[in-house]
Amino acid sequence: MRRTAALLSSHGGAGGRSIPQALAAVLVCPLSKKPLRYCEASGSLVSDAVGVSFPVVDGIPCLVPKDGRLLDDHQEKSEQDSSTGDSSG
Amino acid sequence: MASSAAAAAARRLLLLRHRHGHLLPKRHLSSSSAADSLDDGGGGGGRVKIFDRDLKRRHRDRAAWAMREADGFVDAVADNLLDRLEDCRKAFPSALCLGGSAGAVRRLLRGRGGIEKLIMMDMSADMVRKWRESENATDDGPETHFVVCDEEFLPIKESSQDLIISCLGLHWTNDLPGAMIQCRLALKPDGLFLAAILGGETLKELRIACTVAQMEREGGISPRMSPLAQVRDAGNLLTRAGFTLPGVDVDSYTVKYNSALELVEHLRAMGETNALFQRNPVLKRDTALATAAIYQSMFGLEDGSIPATFQVIYMTGWREHPSQQKAKRRGSATISFSDIQKQFSPSEN
Numbered sequence: 001m002r003r004t005a006a007l008l009s010s011h012g013g014a015g016g017r018s019i020p021q022a023l024a025a026v027l028v029c030p031l032s033k034k035p036l037r038y039c040e041a042s043g044s045l046v047s048d049a050v051g052v053s054f055p056v057v058d059g060i061p062c063l064v065p066k067d068g069r070l071l072d073d074h075q076e077k078s079e080q081d082s083s084t085g086d087s088s089g
Numbered sequence: 090m091a092s093s094a095a096a097a098a099a100r101r102l103l104l105l106r107h108r109h110g111h112l113l114p115k116r117h118l119s120s121s122s123a124a125d126s127l128d129d130g131g132g133g134g135g136r137v138k139i140f141d142r143d144l145k146r147r148h149r150d151r152a153a154w155a156m157r158e159a160d161g162f163v164d165a166v167a168d169n170l171l172d173r174l175e176d177c178r179k180a181f182p183s184a185l186c187l188g189g190s191a192g193a194v195r196r197l198l199r200g201r202g203g204i205e206k207l208i209m210m211d212m213s214a215d216m217v218r219k220w221r222e223s224e225n226a227t228d229d230g231p232e233t234h235f236v237v238c239d240e241e242f243l244p245i246k247e248s249s250q251d252l253i254i255s256c257l258g259l260h261w262t263n264d265l266p267g268a269m270i271q272c273r274l275a276l277k278p279d280g281l282f283l284a285a286i287l288g289g290e291t292l293k294e295l296r297i298a299c300t301v302a303q304m305e306r307e308g309g310i311s312p313r314m315s316p317l318a319q320v321r322d323a324g325n326l327l328t329r330a331g332f333t334l335p336g337v338d339v340d341s342y343t344v345k346y347n348s349a350l351e352l353v354e355h356l357r358a359m360g361e362t363n364a365l366f367q368r369n370p371v372l373k374r375d376t377a378l379a380t381a382a383i384y385q386s387m388f389g390l391e392d393g394s395i396p397a398t399f400q401v402i403y404m405t406g407w408r409e410h411p412s413q414q415k416a417k418r419r420g421s422a423t424i425s426f427s428d429i430q431k432q433f434s435p436s437e438n
Contacts, residue, residue: 022206023234026183026249030242060217062237063244066143 019045019061030063046071138263138366140315142212142239145261145364149188149213152360156219160193162344163359166401167193167256169340170285173405174202174252181252181281184231187240187272188212189258189285190359192220198230202252208245210236211258213360240268245275252281257401260286260317261364269330279410282332287361288339288400289319295352295397298384305383306376311369323402332406333413340401345394349381352397 018038019027029036029047036045036054044053045061052068054061167190174181180203186194188211195209207230211217217235224233238244240255240262253272262268272282292314299313318326320339327335346352356362389395407413 020234022232023208023236026208026246027236027244028246030238030244033244033247036244057214057237058218060214060221060235060237062214063242064146064212064237064239065242066239067237 018043019056019059023061027061027063030065031068044069140261140263141364141366141368142241142261142263145360146212148357148362148364149211149360150215152358153213153215153219155358156192157358159196160190160355160359162342162355162399163190163193163257164197165342166190166285166340167197169401170194170254170256170283170403171197171201173283173403177202177281179251179279179281182206183250184208184252184254185210185245185250185275187253187255187258188216190256191254191258192216192223194254194256195220195224195230195233196227200230204231204252207231207233208236208250209233210238212237212239216360241271243268243271243275245271247274248277250275250280251277252283255284255286257285257287257359257361259284260315265318266326266329269326269332273331273406273408276408278408279412280408282404282406282408284404286323286402286404287317288323288402289317290341290398290400291317293398294384294388294395295349295380298349298380298387301383301387302376302379306373306379312365312367313363313369315363315365318402320400320402323404327404327406330406331409333409333415334405334407336405338403340403342399342401343396344399345390345396347394349384349395352384352395 018040024036024038027036027045028034029049029052031052032047032049034047034049036047038044039046039053042053044055045063046053047068051071052065053071054063054068056062171194182203182205184202184204184207186207186209191209191211195207198204198207209217209220211220214237217237221235224230236244240259241264253276255272259265259268269282269284276282296314300310303310303313320337323337324335327337344352344355346355353362384395
């Protein structure tokens with residue numbers, strides 16, 4: 001969870017589309033209740049536990065299970081790589 | 090004769106028990122670990138589905154633009170619910186407001202409960218957007234965030250909220266105990282859960298009118314109204330979900346309309362129209378008109394208006410905390426009640 005919050009806050013000032021940190025700190029995956037990760041490339045919240053990405057529309061995260069998109073493993077990996085690169089850099 | 094009847098009764102009992110044994114573990118599974126078993130995306134195959142949540146979502150999309158600025162009935166319920174916050178000495182810095190009439194809750198909050206951070210959520214993206222617009226317009230009150238989510242799959246971190254309010258939303262969930270358990274988990278210890286749901290007496294006039302009209306015009310009935318929780322269930326729900334110090338009370342509201350059609354308009358504006366899976370998608374025009382006529386003739390008042398009853402069940406529960414009062418363990422008393430009676434009764438005779 002802490003990782004999610006840190007990741008999100010690092011993106012907080014970047015664009016109006018990302019989610020306020022106060023909100024990001026309490027949001028988890030609706031299916032697994034595990035932390036979510038903000039993916040800047042796709043502008044979505046990713047649940048690594050179940051491999052699903054949830055869209056953020058107009059600054060409002062949409063965490064209805066039906067709206068989630070299954071990620072295939074390869075894509076997930078590459079997104080993870082890019083996001084860890086972001087946080088370290 | 091008698092013995093065969095007894096045997097039949099015994100068999101029925103056995104059957105009943107058997108069915109119970111079958112049902113219970115499954116239900117348990119769906120309520121306690123709904124979140125874990127949902128990887129398949131289908132929403133859990135074994136669960137009983139009563140309500141069409143996708144349809145409800147569209148209803149609420151429609152309600153987002155059909156909604157009135159201020160709805161007398163909804164405001165009364167929201168105000169009554171929020172009134173309970175004044176009874177608590179505790180402040181609730183972080184609060185979560187679940188779908189239903191969260192807009193009214195936000196508008197009527199007026200600083201009650203010491204809420205600093207409010208998260209509002211609903212299934213319908215349009216509804217959430219509408220709330221955000223009205224929030225931007227007023228620009229006072231607590232810091233508010235918006236999320237689109239399903240009450241059945243609450244995306245809130247464990248032990249993160251001081252208060253969860255649900256105003257007229259939870260009666261559309263398929264798994265009400267499961268939703269309430271998720272709420273309890275999202276609460277901090279000593280956090281408060283406040284909910285208002287519609288009870289079984291709601292719209293009894295319409296229920297009767299629908300049934301009579303369908304019998305008359307179609308020779309049979311189909312479910313036009315959703316099953317609602319009874320008052321006696323509410324307390325069980327709270328304890329089953331694991332809330333401490335449960336409190337339940339009931340209020341009945343009678344709303345007067347000019348005609349049954351106006352009542353249906355109001356239900357649409359509230360997003361409270363039928364979303365049963367087993368609904369009949371066809372409503373014949375003459376059945377609808379017959380319903381309106383029967384409603385008018387059976388329940389109409391002298392002044393030509395028709396009354397509609399809304400029964401609202403208010404539920405209050407807390408997440409467990411050592412500071413809360415608790416009943417002692419059964420059998421832990423050391424003094425007999427008869428001794429106490431002897432002590433307090435006037436000496437002899």
